[in-house]
Amino acid sequence: xxxxxxxxxxxxxxxxxxxxxxxxxxxxxxxxxxxxxxxxxxxxxxxxxxxxxxxxxxxxxxxxxxxxxx
Numbered sequence: 001x002x003x004x005x006x007x008x009x010x011x012x013x014x015x016x017x018x019x020x021x022x023x024x025x026x027x028x029x030x031x032x033x034x035x036x037x038x039x040x041x042x043x044x045x046x047x048x049x050x051x052x053x054x055x056x057x058x059x060x061x062x063x064x065x066x067x068x069x070x
Contacts, residue, residue: 004045005038012037 012033026032 004041008037008041
């Protein structure tokens with residue numbers, strides 16, 4: 001989940017550095033992009049974690065253990 005947020009923040013930082021300066025944008029544009037892309041990445045990370053959990057739960061098998069006393 002935090003990995004998704006970190007990736008989203010890195011994408012926001014890269015987009016901010018790659019776009020040409022625009023005087024029409026607000027001064028806190030980088031901060032707004034960090035929040036937006038970070039929360040989007042966090043949401044996608046949560047969705048991916050839930051999907052991975054559901055897939056791995058279907059593949060899990062039940063095992064029984066018997067105690068051996070000597």
